Amino acid sequence: MRIVAARAGGSYKGLVKPRRAQRPADPAQVLPAIYDALYEAWGPQGWWPGETPFEVMVGAILTQNCAWTNVVKAIASLKRERMLEPRALHEASHERVAELIRPTGYFNVKARRLKSFLAWFMREAGGDEKSLRAIPTPVLRERLLSVNGLGRETADSILLYALGRRIFVIDAYTRRILKRHRVIAGDEPYDDLRAMFEAHMPKRRKLYNEYHGLIVNAGKDHCRPAARCAGCPLARFQHDESL
Ligand code: SF4
Incomplete structure (x- = not known):
């Protein structure tokens, strides 16, 4: 995918400041400069991993408060038992689902969330995501948010990665990186941050898709609670890793 800073009016030059600058x-x-730097360093991320839209939906629910490696184990169990299919998962007992997703932690809570989502998905679309195509994104988002246990990040992950809607996903990594790079204070409402990305980046679904994947990679490998700025593609921009 093309680098976007020039298209969005951004430039690296004014951003490279001594560390701990207060401005x-x-x-x-x-925002465009961060994308450019991450994409230049790492290229396309292929995020979100999943063979089908339904697998992406299930993964988005299971990954809450959980390392992705454990989601992979749970998905593998569901596949092995031929349960990674909307009707099968909808009809399975809570106990059976909880057992199969045990590696993700909070498995009883997540089994309830999955069952609530499945009830909605069967009722709304008969278990076929293609049936949701005609619903405008804001309406579909509100309906997803009405499902018990589905928060904004999960709903937006489903919208972007499973349903191909142009919506930016905000997660804890996004918040931490932008706070350390002095773009935000860190406690802004989720939808304000989403709107900020959507206002300042070209309105392209594939770019939103790629940008979130790059942020996940930066958060996982570098911008951890104790920052590892050495080797991070964003280290040349003004930042304060103590934030
Ligand atoms: S690890 Fe350091 S350079 Fe990288 S995003 Fe975090 S604060 Fe910025």
Whole structure:
């Protein structure tokens, strides 16, 4: 995918500042520049991993408060038992689902969430995501958010990665990276941050898809609670890793 800073009016030059600079950063410049730097360093991420839209939906629910490696184990169990299919999962007992997703932690809570989502998905679409195509994104988002246990990040992950809607996903990594790079204070409402990305990045679904995958990679490998700035593609931009 093409680099976007020039298209969005951003430039690297004004952003490369001595570390610990106190000036707030301009999202119109910084957001495209962060994308460019991450994409230049790592290229396409192939995020979200999943063979089918339904697998992506299930993964989005299971990954809450859980390492992705454990989601992979749970998905493998569901596949092995031929349960990674909407009707099979909808009709399975709570206990059976909980047992199969045990590696993800909080498995009773997540089994309830999965069952609530499945009840909605069967009722709304008969278990076929193609039936949701005609529903405008804001309406579909509200309906997803009405499902017990589905928060904004999960709903938006489903919308972007399973249903191909143009919507930006915000997660804890996004918040931490932008806070350390002085773009945000860190406690802004989710939808304000989503709107900020959507206002300052080209409105392209594939770009939103790629950008979130790159942020996940940066958060996982570098911008952890104790930052590992050495080797991070964003280290040349003004930041304060102590935040
Ligand atoms: S690890 Fe350091 S350079 Fe990388 S995103 Fe976090 S604060 Fe920025």
